[in-house]
Amino acid sequence: MAKKQSQWAQVGKRKVELSNLEKILFPEDEILKAEVIQYYLSVAPTILQHIKGRALTLIRFPDGIHGESFYQKNRPDWAPDWLEFVTLGKEKKDYIIATEPASLVWLANLASLELHQLHGRKPNFDCPDYMVFDLDPPEGYDFKKLVPIALQLKATIEAYGYTPFVKTTGGKGIHICCPIEPKWDFHTVFEAAEAIAKPFVEDLSSSVTLQIKKDARKGRVLVDIFRIRSGQSIVSPYSLRGRVGAPVSMPLTWDELTELTDPKIYSIKNAVDKLERDGDAWEGIDAYAVELHTHRKKKAAPKKLPPSKKHKSPEQLETYTKKRDFEKTPEPSGTKPDIAGNSFVVHRHHASRLHYDLRLEQDGVLKSWAVPKGLPPYPGVKRLAVQTEDHPMEYLTFDGRIPKGQYGAGEMWIYALGKYQITKDKKDGFYFRLSSKEISGEYRIHKMKDKEWLLERVDEPQVNYLKQTIEPMLSETAEKPPKSDDYIFEMKWDGIRALIVLEDGQITMRTRNHNDITNQFPELLDGNKAFRATNGLFDAEIVCLDDEGKPVFKRVINRMSSTGETNIQKLTRSNPAYCYIFDCLYLDGRSLIHEPLLKRKEWLRDAIRPETPYRISEFVDDGDALFEAAKLHTLEGIMAKQKTSKYFPAKRNDCWLKIKVRQTAEVVIIGYTKGKGERAVTFGALQIAERVGDALEYRGKVGTGFDDATVKDILKELKKVERIKKSTAVGKFVDANITTWLEPIVLMEVSYSKFTPDRMFREPVFVRLRPDLSVVD
Incomplete structure (x- = not known):
């Protein structure tokens, strides 16, 4: 018997013993146990959003996917004390609950390749929080035929007032999950699912069935609702499957499913990249929870009440009411009947000072805290939260301006809206999980004294926009502005593309090739003066301008390459830099990349202060006029951007189009020919190639456009480069x-x-x- 090889690893605050890391678990793909552990650690921030608080059934493959595998429900006796569990079922099994990245690492070390979740979540283990429809096709069924069935079922489910979410199973099937409020037992939820599935199957009886026995299906797709039982489970989102290729049960948008031809393309090899690039398709799924359609009550139309200063309100709202004149402010008066629930809202509030208001529904009102610096972006950051008066439930959807002279006068924007759940009560506070399309995360709020509380984030975000290297979105090219109302147009600034990180007033600037150029531009470092925000990530162009206000690329490159503190300070006066910001990826605790462009522009305009070196890159609707102006003033060109487009980090996308006044290309110098005459000591022409995908394609020689100073600059750079025998260009x-x-x-x-x-x-x-670019850009 081979001797067990083990080592200890620090995972968060836990020490976890890892063994036999080089054991191959997927032989055909040569995937080691170490890679499985790394996968689950990488997706931990997102998978925990979906499985934390859920009892898990494990499928273990200790000898790899071709060895013996088995289900495990009971927590082993030798499991560490910190591993959470819950005793459920008639058999009183101790189901493991994953609560932190260390839990996932420990499970992966057991070769628990597959994680299957029960449908109830702590503390409501007996009440499922979603209905699941498992589309299970027969062996050999064409997946492209399954997708239309899923889309038809989606439409049917939506007609009953649910929001369906979809994922691949990691095999041949599809799971459709509909979030519901955890109020009903399994039998009641099953009956509601059956009321949807039966007429659907009757209408498509030639292609789908409810027959659980395989010989009765007759080549049809099973619409499996029978998993909605106590003790039953489904494979968790982002779980691996113990099959050749190491496939993943991948959450998708419905648009992505429509284009999918083979679910096996999502695997351990690309799932993390997709998640970090596109985000979680199930982001904020809990926020869409509704009542079962079989138990919904018809709501009476709300009565319209005349304005009155003497309206009745709950005792909790007396302080709120006394501070407001409802004949002058558009704020809600709190006269609507309240229904107990678990909603939350975060407002961005331009009062005497910009702050955020966190409001959690409790006892028919919104408990409220003013958070001056916004939600903490990641663990370890603590924010002061000052408790204010309770607000009425109607404040969940209040979005507008409070008039001058009224309490809290200023703009009030909804920053995030969804559902929350208290996950743990503490002596002087509680832990809670926010779930919405804008923000998903777990937080702790702790009372210090009087009305002062401390707010901190507990879980790690999947993408830390302030600490990780984020690749900017790239554009396609076009010869002329598109003729469409779907676009806006802005200048293409002739400068250095940079991502600007703002963190607690401190600014960091990085170029497209990840060079930190912060110290080169000291005039751009006063974050408190330039921004109405605590944290942010902005896409921008740093420029230096001539006397006519036109950007001069050579000047900004000179600034970027300058050294010495005294020299740099001198250049800030003789050749000052400006930063034109055209996009906002992240702001004060939440990502904005999935917001439409025009909405991101609104957040951006709100976050930039006037009269600083930071300027908003303005846009217009008339692309032809802007392009003609660029030609007239000999500028580089313009950008066309789709109004509804998302921001796609690291992707070249036709949602953005670059329209240049002159046709140009970014190329790499792959060699040079010997010069003649005055250029005999330098070079004759430069051999060039252009990167196309992963290849360098030869584009010929360039021997014109140089002046004496430029030749010297080029020669200086070429002397730093290693000579080779043969070019790799094609x-x-x-x-x-x-x-x-x-x-x-x-x-x-x-x-x-x-x-x-x-x-x-x-x-x-x-x-x-182009010293500001990398050869892989």
């Missing part, structure tokens, strides 16, 4: 026998008239070096 080289080949490191920009038939640039002219 194509038929010109003058290869008289070329000195170089590592493809130095980037530059060229203009050209068009492509030749063999994909070379015709009439290429050097424009400038």
